[in-house]
Amino acid sequence: AQKITQTQPGMFVQEKEAVTLDCTYDTSDPSYGLFWYKQPSSGEMIFLIYQGSYDQQNATEGRYSLNFQKARKSANLVISASQLGDSAMYFCAMREGRFDGGTSYGKLTFGQGTILTVHP
């Protein structure tokens, strides 16, 4: 079963408008973290935002916010006031917290990504 599901292969948005990119996840681990990364055509993965499973409030970073609905196991990324430079591939990823000698595992499991195109 997919651990991270991004159901939108592509999304289009008008410049200056807001857009929501969907992400659902599957885990039985009570301790986990959710991440969003941006990958422009240059290929580098750029960290955008992080939400911990125990965080009470939704994470925000500038124009990025994460709509975290724990019961629904969703962690949607909201980009406000879209800019042309936001056009890129966006990946949702999950880190499951398991412990070995007091140190958590850190590997990320990624979704298949959503291509966002911002129109002028």
Added chain:
Amino acid sequence: DTGVSQDPRHKITKRGQNVTFRCDPISEHNRLYWYRQTLGQGPEFLTYFQNEAQLEKSRLLSDRFSAERPKGSFSTLEIQRTEQGDSAMYLCASSQAIKGTSVTYEQYFGPGTRLTVT
């Protein structure tokens, strides 16, 4: 530039040849990860190091793949007897983890090494 660096950025090799990639993490980061990304897919975890110790390897990492981080600083990923299916982007990432806690900071990725096996 204090980010993660990878070398080379591009590598074209013939099937059956060996290749080696290098990753230099952010200097204060104790964790280093290798991922592989094929076209149109998200990155897939290969292996990771805590300092010099290799703590986990994915089943994707066949016997032809080996990774090292000899002094807990830079890491190398070697692929022996390359196959066309090895063609992909190989991404390295680093992070800082705090022992004894669940805190794992975000991973910072390098620009990747794009491997093409002909």
